[in-house]
Amino acid sequence: MSPHEQFVDDLALLALGALQGDERVALEKHLEGCAACRRELAQLHGDMALLALSTAGPTPPRRARERLLKAVAQEPRIGTAARRSWWALVPWFAAAAFVFLAAFFWRQSERLAQRVAALQTESLEQRAQLERAREVVLTLTSTDALRVTLVAAQTPPQPQGKVIYVRDRSSLIFLASNMPALPAQKAYELWLIPTTGAPIPAGVFRPDAHGSATVIEPRLPPRVEAKTFAITVEPEQGSSAPTTPIVMMGAGV
Amino acid sequence: MSAAKSKGGATDVSLLWAMRSGDESAMVKLYDRYSSIVYAVALRVLGDTGAAEDVLQEVFMQLWRNPGVFDSSRGNLGAWLGVISRNRAIDSLRRRRPETDVADVVISVEPDMAGEAERARAMEKVRGALGSMPAAQRSALEMAYFEGLTHTEIADKTGEPLGTIKTRIRSGLQALRKAF
Numbered sequence: 001m002s003p004h005e006q007f008v009d010d011l012a013l014l015a016l017g018a019l020q021g022d023e024r025v026a027l028e029k030h031l032e033g034c035a036a037c038r039r040e041l042a043q044l045h046g047d048m049a050l051l052a053l054s055t056a057g058p059t060p061p062r063r064a065r066e067r068l069l070k071a072v073a074q075e076p077r078i079g080t081a082a083r084r085s086w087w088a089l090v091p092w093f094a095a096a097a098f099v100f101l102a103a104f105f106w107r108q109s110e111r112l113a114q115r116v117a118a119l120q121t122e123s124l125e126q127r128a129q130l131e132r133a134r135e136v137v138l139t140l141t142s143t144d145a146l147r148v149t150l151v152a153a154q155t156p157p158q159p160q161g162k163v164i165y166v167r168d169r170s171s172l173i174f175l176a177s178n179m180p181a182l183p184a185q186k187a188y189e190l191w192l193i194p195t196t197g198a199p200i201p202a203g204v205f206r207p208d209a210h211g212s213a214t215v216i217e218p219r220l221p222p223r224v225e226a227k228t229f230a231i232t233v234e235p236e237q238g239s240s241a242p243t244t245p246i247v248m249m250g251a252g253v
Numbered sequence: 254m255s256a257a258k259s260k261g262g263a264t265d266v267s268l269l270w271a272m273r274s275g276d277e278s279a280m281v282k283l284y285d286r287y288s289s290i291v292y293a294v295a296l297r298v299l300g301d302t303g304a305a306e307d308v309l310q311e312v313f314m315q316l317w318r319n320p321g322v323f324d325s326s327r328g329n330l331g332a333w334l335g336v337i338s339r340n341r342a343i344d345s346l347r348r349r350r351p352e353t354d355v356a357d358v359v360i361s362v363e364p365d366m367a368g369e370a371e372r373a374r375a376m377e378k379v380r381g382a383l384g385s386m387p388a389a390q391r392s393a394l395e396m397a398y399f400e401g402l403t404h405t406e407i408a409d410k411t412g413e414p415l416g417t418i419k420t421r422i423r424s425g426l427q428a429l430r431k432a433f
Contacts, residue, residue: 008390008423009420009423010419010422011423012419012422012426013397013403013404013419013422015426016397016398016401016422017340017343017401018402018422019403019404020403021364038359041359042328042359043430044426045328045336046328046417046430047426047427047430048330048336048339048398048426049331049332049333049335049336049431050332050375050378050379050429050432050433051339051379051398051429052290052293052294052332052335052336052338052339052395053290053335053372053376053379054297054376054379054383055293055294055297055376055378055399058289058292058293058296059288059289059292060288060289060291060292060305060309061302061307063290063306064288064306064310065284065288066283067310068309068313068314069277069281069283069308071314072277072280072314072317073277075314075317075318076275078275079264079428083364085403117319136393152328153365215362221402246301
């Protein structure tokens, strides 16, 4: 679209700064709404610049350059824009850092939560196992328990002891039935007879009214190899070595 | 807009950006590149070296204080500086307050003014165009441009009708444009 004919002359004058008064106001108003005329004005400014070129020739004196440099040095911008731009970045860096930290900590807390859940499960399982183990122990040691020794028919019950020993865990369980009653201040003592060395105390017990007794997990030296087990009658607090002859002995070991 | 770049030099735009960050050497480079245009125009208008130097100083200090006033949408820097210089000089000549808001001036011009060679070529063309213009046309143009006379004043001075003066000025500028 070409500029409006009626304005063309005035546009040239406006570019030259030579348009005044009402004509100028009218043209400026027109320019607000007319891109074609604005383009023409820009072209005219360009033409004026060409006119500026026509003057070229004299170079400015050296002193002018020095004067400018001095003035510039006295008004340093001190890279305000640069500093501003660096400082302007700080909140972005901080924000980015926060995002990273937040993500990092969130992941950490996720992992922790998982770990806690795992531990809770483990703990529940362990508690269940513990319960079961307690049950076993309670049953074995309960004074209310009914203990029955089964023998072949027509056979009178005999004193009987059963040892279950796991060497690797130094774990021992002993069950006795039909044990003869003992005088006061006396007790039976169980002995672990090792393959080498002296007999090792493995628990002291007195049978109940039915002649039953149990020994559960006595303190034993670790991983002793057992040849057999034996029972003697000792003072009620027990002895560190047998003081009377063996009354019961492990058979068929 | 052509990327004004003299041989082996940074572009005008990159120098302006450097100036924004307070880079004084960028200011110096732009000065060395365009000071002759600014000075020459001011001198032609004012006819006085001292006054022309003042205009030179003002124009570049303004650029230093506010490099953002010129952005690439305004055309090329050399042409823009030429126009600013001429306007400042006219204002000084006529003891007027600055009429044009510098920020509003938009220039559309063909030749790239940063390079020495291009500038010399452009100078030749302009001088050629001016030389082949009818005298009355050239003189009207020069009166308006370098003396800052309004068309009314030119009409009074030459005794020609107002409309004639307007047309002469307009066709004079067109003739220049055609040369490119």
